[in-house]
Structure formats: C-alpha cells, structure tokens
Amino acid sequence: EQQILDYRSKRKSLPFTENDENIVVLIHPKSDKVNANEYYYGEEIKQQTDKVVLRDLPTSMEDLSNSLQQLQFSQLYIVLQHNHSIYFDGIPNMDVFKKCYKALITKQETNIQKEGMLLCQHLSVKPDTLKFMLKVFLDLKFVTQEDGLIRINQQPDKRSIDSSKVYQLRQQRMDVEKQLLYQDFSEIKNWIKSQLS
The missing domain is CATH 1.10.10 (Arc Repressor Mutant, subunit A)
Incomplete structure (x- = not known):
C-alpha cells in the first residue's frame, strides 16, 4: 500500500536527507537544482525510487499531475515549501x-x-x-x-x-494553494491517487 504523508507543517522535518539517491525530489522551476535527484515539476523523470518528496509548491496542478503519472513509489512526502501564500489576498475584482x-x-x-x-x-x-x-x-x-x-x-x-x-x-497559483495547502488532507490524498498511473 502506497503511503502519502503530510509534511506541510514547518515543525515536521523529513526522516532522511534529501540528497539520498533513492529519493526523487520535485522542486519549483525557479529553484536551482543542487542534487542529481532533483526534478522540476512536469519534467521527465529518469529514475524510479521508493520515496518521492514534493518539496516545493508546484506552479500548476497540471505540472504536478504530469510528474505523478511518471512515478512509482512506496512513500510520498508532501512538504510544499513556498515563500508566502496569496490565497487570502485573492484577486481584485x-x-x-x-x-x-x-x-x-x-x-x-x-x-x-x-x-x-x-x-x-x-x-x-x-x-x-x-x-x-x-x-x-x-x-x-x-x-x-x-x-x-x-x-x-x-x-x-x-x-x-x-x-x-x-x-x-x-489564478493558477491560487488554484494550487486552494487544492494543496488549504484542502483537507484526505481530499489531497484522493486527488493524488487519482493521478497515479
């Protein structure tokens, strides 16, 4: 059974180091890649591993879906780092x-x-x-x-x-925040499961 684990809280730290070769780490396209196991959301993933970390908040749900469809894993860690949330600022009418x-x-x-x-x-x-x-x-x-x-x-x-x-x-960013940061975790899990091939 695949485990999907919620590590969105700043107080929780991952139980392993991110540069471990047996882990795929998904990062925001504006981040710099530091390790060979880091991939941008939506990019082709060439390795299969046991553990996957969603480190940064993706730019779009489509990119995230694209990445998830390429992966086989036993554990998925959801971290979703981001500088600040714009969801509550909204969009002016x-x-x-x-x-x-x-x-x-x-x-x-x-x-x-x-x-x-x-x-x-x-x-x-x-x-x-x-x-x-x-x-x-x-x-x-x-x-x-x-x-x-x-x-x-x-x-x-x-x-x-x-x-x-x-x-x-x-608008895209607000949609991503709404679905990944402010939705009940069971909803997020269900959505992720529906994206896995």
Missing part, C-alpha cells in the same frame, strides 16, 4: 482594476514610490495587490514603466484583464 486604471489615466504619469500608498488608500487595497494590478497593466501594455514612473499608453490594444499572463498565473 474588475471594478477595482477599472478604478485603478481610471486613477492612472487621470494623472497620466504616476510616481509609484511617492504616490503608491495614496493609490492603495484610494482603492482600499494592500501594496502587494497594487503591484500585481500594475504588473497586469504592464503585461497588457496599457501602461509603461520607466524610472519608477507609470505612464499611460495613449493607444492601447483592446484586451481583457483576464487575458494577461500575469493574471492567469495568479
């Missing part, structure tokens, strides 16, 4: 995006260093949320940024907010 864009248009040129906090108050959002919204606007080329100044693009293409890659990645 379209009205907040519109209000933000309108405020930027009114000023034409905004110094984020000096006026960022005022804009946050005006929109009732946290600085991180404002940063995210500005990244979406930059991605869609609604604005440009140079030397800390956000300027309105006078002739932007008509594109929807949710067509932005930045926006989609955040």
